[in-house]
Amino acid sequence: MLPRCAFSVCHVFVLVLCLSSAEDFDWTKNGHSSFHYGTFPAGFSWGAGSSAYQTEGAWDKDGKGLSIWDVFSHKKGKIQRNDTGDSSCEGYHKIKDDVSLMKELKLNHYRFSISWPRLIPTGIKSDHINEKGIQYYDELINHLLESKITPVVTLYHWDLPQVLQEKYGGWQNISMVNHFNEFASLCFERFGNRVKYWMTFNNPWSVAVEGYETGEHAPGLRLKGTGAYRAAHHIIKAHAKVWHTYDTQWRGKQKGLVGISLSGDWGEPVDISNQKDIEAAERYVQFFLGWFATPIFHGDYPQVMKDFVGRKSVQQGHGTSRLPSFSPQEKSYIKGTCDFLGIGHFTTRYITQKNHPSARSGGSYFTDRDLAELVDPRWPDPGSEWLYSVPWGFRRLLNFVKSQYGNPMIYVTENGVSEKMLCTELCDDWRIQYFKDYINEMLKAIKDGVNVKGYTAWSLLDKFEWDEGYSERFGLYYVDFRNKNKPRYPKASVQFYKRVISSNGFPNQREVENWRRKAVETCSSSNQLLAADPLTSHMEMVTEIVVPTVCTLSILLSAVFLMFLLRRRN
Numbered sequence: 001m002l003p004r005c006a007f008s009v010c011h012v013f014v015l016v017l018c019l020s021s022a023e024d025f026d027w028t029k030n031g032h033s034s035f036h037y038g039t040f041p042a043g044f045s046w047g048a049g050s051s052a053y054q055t056e057g058a059w060d061k062d063g064k065g066l067s068i069w070d071v072f073s074h075k076k077g078k079i080q081r082n083d084t085g086d087s088s089c090e091g092y093h094k095i096k097d098d099v100s101l102m103k104e105l106k107l108n109h110y111r112f113s114i115s116w117p118r119l120i121p122t123g124i125k126s127d128h129i130n131e132k133g134i135q136y137y138d139e140l141i142n143h144l145l146e147s148k149i150t151p152v153v154t155l156y157h158w159d160l161p162q163v164l165q166e167k168y169g170g171w172q173n174i175s176m177v178n179h180f181n182e183f184a185s186l187c188f189e190r191f192g193n194r195v196k197y198w199m200t201f202n203n204p205w206s207v208a209v210e211g212y213e214t215g216e217h218a219p220g221l222r223l224k225g226t227g228a229y230r231a232a233h234h235i236i237k238a239h240a241k242v243w244h245t246y247d248t249q250w251r252g253k254q255k256g257l258v259g260i261s262l263s264g265d266w267g268e269p270v271d272i273s274n275q276k277d278i279e280a281a282e283r284y285v286q287f288f289l290g291w292f293a294t295p296i297f298h299g300d301y302p303q304v305m306k307d308f309v310g311r312k313s314v315q316q317g318h319g320t321s322r323l324p325s326f327s328p329q330e331k332s333y334i335k336g337t338c339d340f341l342g343i344g345h346f347t348t349r350y351i352t353q354k355n356h357p358s359a360r361s362g363g364s365y366f367t368d369r370d371l372a373e374l375v376d377p378r379w380p381d382p383g384s385e386w387l388y389s390v391p392w393g394f395r396r397l398l399n400f401v402k403s404q405y406g407n408p409m410i411y412v413t414e415n416g417v418s419e420k421m422l423c424t425e426l427c428d429d430w431r432i433q434y435f436k437d438y439i440n441e442m443l444k445a446i447k448d449g450v451n452v453k454g455y456t457a458w459s460l461l462d463k464f465e466w467d468e469g470y471s472e473r474f475g476l477y478y479v480d481f482r483n484k485n486k487p488r489y490p491k492a493s494v495q496f497y498k499r500v501i502s503s504n505g506f507p508n509q510r511e512v513e514n515w516r517r518k519a520v521e522t523c524s525s526s527n528q529l530l531a532a533d534p535l536t537s538h539m540e541m542v543t544e545i546v547v548p549t550v551c552t553l554s555i556l557l558s559a560v561f562l563m564f565l566l567r568r569r570n
């Protein structure tokens with residue numbers, strides 16, 4: 001998720017840090033290590049998530065248009081091992097199978113996203129609506145509801161229609177606001193009688209920074225110092241417009257909620273007695289979560305962003321700030337456009353003050369912040385390079401949201417951990433540990449008074465992990481991508497999460513430890529199934545390649561033989 005340049009900085013600065021220095025925050029009364037046994041409020045919603053491009057496959061089926069990710073992933077050298085999402089988990093063809101997995105987990109909700117180019121192939125509503133795409137989501141929503149699973153729908157999880165990128169420059173162009181609003185209106189019109197939880201955008205930070213500043217994600221543009229701010233500006237306006245559309249045209253009838261899913265790592269000062277570090281850590285969070293949350297809750301960008309980007313822009317000889325500004329009318333239009341806040345959270349960083357002289361750096365989102373990111377080498381990092389397990393950071397981030405934005409209703413929209421590609425080990429006890437500790441910190445945050453209503457484990461299945469391709473697996477269910485049928489196998493964490501859901505939390509130590517033991521015990525039989533899988537693929541090869549080849553050859557030989565006999569007769 002975080003760009004590599006941030007990590008090189010981070011690795012240089014890896015220090016042995018003093019964990020105990022962070023104990024002083026008054027809302028961490030229980031301390032870092034103590035586990036809190038107890039249950040979640042009644043009605044707390046447990047879910048799992050996915051997104052369209054990461055799981056659906058069927059990239060060119062049934063009239064779907066191209067998205068920027070289809071095009072980007074087909075360019076050589078952009079994705080690990082040149083993987084693509086062309087077929088991914090084949091989710092498009094596996095609605096029933098996947099809903100059964102959710103039923104097995106006893107999920108209360110399922111979070112998925114709608115592919116804009118599957119519904120509107122060019123992205124422009126007046127061009128054409130693809131009814132087959134509508135049918136697919138209709139079917140998915142209906143199956144979920146029949147299974148008593150609430151659909152939680154994201155409208156934009158990064159797959160912009162390619163035509164909009166080519167014609168207008170994608171999120172660099174203000175015209176996206178209206179096109180996105182038309183797409184959202186279509187979704188409200190067709191699905192809103194059954195969908196009551198909508199999110200406009202997923203993790204716009206990534207769209208802006210990785211799509212338009214570092215170019216690691218589609219559309220792969222490197223518009224250093226300006227591209228990310230401009231994309232974010234239009235995204236925030238598009239979000240607000242869609243919220244108003246729902247509010248004025250659909251809410252009365254459909255009675256749903258519209259929010260946004262923002263991602264945020266927690267930033268902890270390296271030295272909590274050093275004012276500069278405290279301010280740097282605050283800046284880290286403001287440039288991350290606050291960049292989007294502050295306009296949505298308070299009408300404008302965080303003051304610290306305006307100050308830092310503004311000052312540096314002037315020093316670099318720009319006439320105005322590289323951070324665009326909202327007019328007074330826009331501010332009041334954007335303020336308050338959030339019925340609930342989705343939070344995607346995975347990890348934490350230690351932060352220290354570090355000056356990036358303006359003239360030399362030439363300006364970029366990263367240097368604008370004047371800070372350095374550090375990690376504690378003792379933090380577990382079982383999968384993705386950027387993902388260290390630091391559960392206590394989750395509680396801090398949730399409390400930050402409470403205090404900064406007036407204790408909004410929160411749904412955790414993403415939280416989870418990956419593993420490395422070659423690991424076909426279904427006994428993921430470290431993932432159990434991650435979920436157990438992070439969910440527990442969320443429970444503590446609720447006890448602190450944070451208004452968290454639901455939790456979404458990321459993700460239901462292993463899937464296409466953007467520029468990392470299939471090399472990082474986040475799933476509760478293992479997907480065998482070598483097999484054309486993409487079979488799913490439960491990891492041990494399925495058993496564990498299932499118990500958390502059925503107990504609505506952590507009843508007592510003895511039980512919770514028992515769950516963990518049992519989960520790890522049962523996974524070895526699933527492992528055997530998976531180990532037998534190459535045999536299944538081999539058998540498939542026999543039926544799909546060897547048998548037809550032998551048949552064709554036999555027919556040909558018989559024909560030749562027949563001709564030979566006939567000739568001899570004549």
Ligand code: NOJ
Nearest residue numbers: 001051202203344414465
């Ligand atoms: C956030 C993104 O929304 C999601 O698509 C991705 O899989 C996770 N981060 C993990 O990198």
